[in-house]
Amino acid sequence: MACELEESTKANTQFHIIAALNYGGQQDITQACKKVAGKVKEGLIQVEDINNNLIEEELETNCAEYPNPDLLIRTSGEIRVSNFMLWQLAYTEMLLVDKLWPDFEESDFMEALRSFQQRQRQRQRQRRYGAQA
Incomplete structure (x- = not known):
């Protein structure tokens, strides 16, 4: 099945599906903070240098060449993100589906x-990312 899926989608360029196995968002953020703290301790950066970009660079998911998700499809009727990509989901649209995976x-x-x-058509505007209209 995996080989068939790989073969049938190898030329795709617009959609990316990321499956994170044995991944925890809290652990990812914690390890990133430890790496940043280590840089401060070693004198490579100052506390004032710490910002969102610096932390994001240290996330395990930063190795992915894809931007943060536009859409999270949450199956099984759950209404929580379940420790999945907590940092990256900040501005992600969610779709809750009452069907098992x-x-x-x-x-x-x-x-x-x-x-x-x-949803995108209804907005007819760019995301505000927390900014006022």
Whole structure:
């Protein structure tokens, strides 16, 4: 199945699906802070140099060449992020689906994308990322 999926999507350039196995968002942020603290201790940076960009550079997920997710599809009827990519989900749209992951089909994925597109069209503006309109 994995080889078939890889082969059928190898030319895709617009969508990226990231699966994080044995990953914890809190642990990722904690280890990033420890790395930054180590740089301060070694005198490589000053406390005043610490900012969001510096912490983000130390996240395990920073090795991915993809931007932060635009959409998180949360299956199984859960209404929480479950320690998944806590830093990266700050401005991510969420879609909560009352269906278990093994039962999530292509038609469900297509519906999720349509829902996301409708949200984007309704806004007709760029994300504000916390800024006032």
